Amino acid sequence: MKEATSEDKGLIVSILTESFQDNQSVNYLIPADNKRLKRIRALMEYSYETCRMFGKVYLSDDKSGCALISFPERKKTTLKSLWLEVKLILTGIGFGNISRAINREKEISKNYPAHPIYYLWFIGVQPSMQNNGVGEQLMSELLAESERMKRPVYLETSTMKNLPWYKKFGLDVYNQLNFGYNLFLIRNGQ
Template identity: 75%
Template sequence: MREATLADKELVVDILTESFQDNQSVNYLIPNDRRKSARIRALMDYSYETCKLFGKVYVSEDKKGCALVSFPERKKTTLKSLLLEVKLILSAIGLGNISKAVNREKEISKNYPSSNIYYLWFIGVATESQNNGVGGKLMTELLMEAKRMERPLYLETSTLKNIPWYRKFGLNVYNQLDFGYTLFLIRNDQ
């Protein structure tokens, strides 16, 4: 894997938009209207930009997979981050879902340790390349980087069938939250 460049942005946003169309956690915040796909794309654009500011964005060598990583302690309120959040509200989640988004993030973050973490926000593989080892190679490399940085890796999933896949990499569910769907909180035990 390599760090994404500006030239990779559309590719990353495309992969994640396609990968998360039916994801319960994403759809919890995205209004289910005729603009749903465009809204998910706007969410992935926001996530990409946020991770470029306060984390890392990775692309697999074959350009079939990607991962967005955040370092929560680096997140700061800047003019750019505020503009990104306004754009997120207007283009993706809508005014009516602001409190839902804020409350969910608050509940999730209560489960993080006070020490620095390696937060895997999104990992996705192009549909035609799924089940071919692309995601596994990415996950292995992400775990190696987290270990090099001496940070535990944390993530969430609302997709039950993904849990056995995460377990193959030594990641385990350590808590569950109910938002009208079950959100599984996962980490590696470093």
């Protein structure tokens, strides 16, 4: 994997938009209207930009997979971060889902430890390239990096079929939240 550059943004946003368009957790925040795919794309653009500022963005060597990593303790309010949030509201989640997004984030973050973590916000592979080992390679490299940084990996998924995949990497469900769908909170070693 390689650290993404700003030139990779379009590709990464496309991979994530395609990979997560049917994801319950993503669609919880996205109005189900005729702009749904554009709204998901706006969410992925926000996530990409936020991780570029306060984490890392990776692209697989073959450019068919990507991962967004956040270091929550680094997140600060800046003019750019405020603008990104306003843009997300206007083009992504809409005004009606602001409290829903804030409340969900608050419930999830209550489960994080006080020490720094390696937060895997998104990992995705182009649908046509899935089940070819791209995600496994990315995940192995991410886990190695988190180990070098001495940070435990934390993530969430609403996709039950992904649970065995995470388990084979030594990641386990440590809590479950219900937002009208089940959100599984996952981490490695504690």
